[in-house]
Amino acid sequence: MWQNLASYLIVAAAAVWVAWSVLLPRAWRERVRTRLSGAPRDGDTDCGCGRDNA
């Protein structure tokens, strides 16, 4: 029984990894990362404090 449980956990982890690293397009991955890290989205980055305006 414990062998079945451990095997299913390992398979689930492998499936998540393949879905994330191989199947998900890079742009989507970046979008998810940005959302999770709480960083501002593209449109929100221009605060007018860039180097050229300093």
Next chain:
Amino acid sequence: MRQDRARSPDEAITRDVVLGRQAGEPAPDAVVCVADATNLRQVLRLVLELKRVGRPLILAVNMFDIARHRGLEIDLDALANALAIPVVPSVAVRKGGTLELMRKLDGLADVTSAPGSSDWTEPSTAEIRDAHREADRILQLAVRRSGRPAVWTARLDRVLLHPVAGVVILLAVLFLMFQAVFSWATPAMELIKDGFAWLGALVATTLPAGMLRSLIADGVIAGVGSVLVFLPQILILFTFIILLEDFGYMARAAFLMDRVMGGAGLHGRAFIPLLSSFACAIPGVMATRVIENRRDRLATILVAPLMTCSARIPVYTLIISAFVPQRTLAGVIDFQGLVMFGLYAAGILSALGVALVLKRVFWRGEVEPFLLELPNYKLPDPKNVVMGVVQRANIFLRRAGTIILAMMILIWFLSSVPGAPEGATEPAINYSIAGTVGHAIAPVLEPVGFNWQIAIALIPGLAAREVAVAALGTVYAISAGGDEAMRSTLAGTLAAQWSLPTALALLAWYIFAPQCAATLGVVRRETNSWRWPIFLFAYMITLAYLGAFMTFHGAHALGL
């Protein structure tokens, strides 16, 4: 980059970044121009043009040691005075000059850079002529030749670049390389194979029979082990390639191949992308940015995946070691190495053939001239060679530990679930999800001689070619069940279960098959269109099917 008037996409991006006109890139605070000390004339004109941009500029005179060795005396103070910019000597492959360069860069921090984009305009012909004259004047002031220049390069080039002898030597070098790959790797491969067999036995004795034991033994050890066993061959191949590159021979090989490639309509600059593709098509496709003409670049992108990348090596060597007898021809030529050489040659010839069709039938046009700098010959730096080989080993092991491992766990799952019903007489894998899918696809692949196990292996093989070998390892390990003799070697299992025409058809399939999703992704990115990766996939899969079909039926007709 030789001038501010960019010719290729990479040159155009470099120019726009320097000028502060590249979207998404801030204008640079300063520019470091790295020059080849042995060929200053070419770069001095660029430096003079860069000065017109108006940003703080430093000239790093690189390969300073080689210039000195060749008898070139460069007066750095005179150069700095004449150009009116800081000049530092450097040796990029060692640490020489780095600190001095950093110090000078720090010194520039106080200098105010022109903000935003530069108002630079392309120089007129008269201005270019003036820049040439000025570069010559500065050279006379700052560079003197003392002693005799090294003559070894000229002497060696007389032989190695000879139109006939040079090509014969190039073929001989490549031939020797593949001979060594098969002859020298065997002991290390046996060691790895024994190691995985020992691990498998350890798992069998430690864990009680059950799902987890099957996952570790049949999925992880049999699957990943069947790929890792090819590490020695890959490392030997790359040791040769890095040695030849460090020696200065690869640029000569490009020069020798230019005539052949030009005949197929490929630009001389395509050689480096195609050479990179022997390691992996992804850097090869990216390296096509150096090609100016869009059609030349597209043609190179479309044929780069036909070059034999390192991911094909496990597939080729597995089938060769299973079906090609381990004997020598005339007492010296390793038969297996000869077949491997033939497969590499088939990849190159098919790339040239496809390029010929693209450039001579669809995209007819002039072939542009090719300018190539030939470096001096030098003894390979052992540190460079070791670093390069370690890097290749890292890439291979990382793939084995990530994508191959994960895919093998999934293949094991799909090959094990659901289990065989009560009273089943056939191996359990026949009733599994993978078995059902394999049997469903098998009729499509039957005309090319592939069985349902190969059909299963080809699907995950789309993620990366070598995954197919690991998948075959897992599928046959599960099929074998408790039969220890059959589980021992994958090559032995294949030799017993496949016919020779099937094995040859699979080799032909892998010469052409577009079994690499990452390459298709990079082609999409580099061409900025879905049209070309779709075209690439379509023509390669058609060639793969036709190649495998003809090989399978041809081999049958010959009675093999």
